[in-house]
Amino acid sequence: MDLKAHIRGVPDFPKPGILFYDICTLLRDGPAFRAAMTQLADMVRPYKPTMLAGIESRGFVLAAPLALELGLGFILLRKPRKLPGATIGYNYALEYGTDRLEIQADAVKKGDRVVLLDDLLATGGTMSAGIKLLKEAGAEVPLAAGLIELTFLNGRARLDAPFQALVSYDS
């Protein structure tokens, strides 16, 4: 399955100069969505995670079904003020703005092996914040993973964990 054939590039969204890689066109195609989930499962399984975590919101769309597929529990990393109870937060810069991620302080136990999933790695700010939060909460992060990597932004250099993606774009 050629996953790239199902990902649409939308010029000048959400700002002029940004080529937005839209996964909605992949998600809407059953066999392509299935193939992406199977390939993600094959990529993640060797790292022997005990839990999966996903980043709001497009990351949830991939990470929750992947957790089910692998028979694992699922942790939500959310945008600010959405999670009840004590949280740990981290501010970060995006390719097109700034944001903050939060995790529930009791989401992981020391020594949990948590693989972190998002749809796309651009500058790496979001994924880097997610890895920091998981580690601060006590988890090991054997892998961060995505469907898409924008290699020209070199986001993986900012990550304190190995990173893998299914498809990459160099412009």
Ligand SMILES: O=P(O)(O)OC[C@H]1O[C@H](OP(=O)(O)OP(=O)(O)O)[C@H](O)[C@@H]1O
């Ligand atoms: O590597 P970075 O430069 O940090 O960019 C990647 C992040 O940007 C997008 O999320 P966005 O904040 O647009 O939110 P969404 O998933 O809710 O659409 C994407 O889903 C990643 O989470």
Ligand SMILES: Nc1ncnc2[nH]cnc12
């Ligand atoms: N170019 C891009 N396409 C889709 N999502 C993104 N998140 C950050 N940069 C993006």
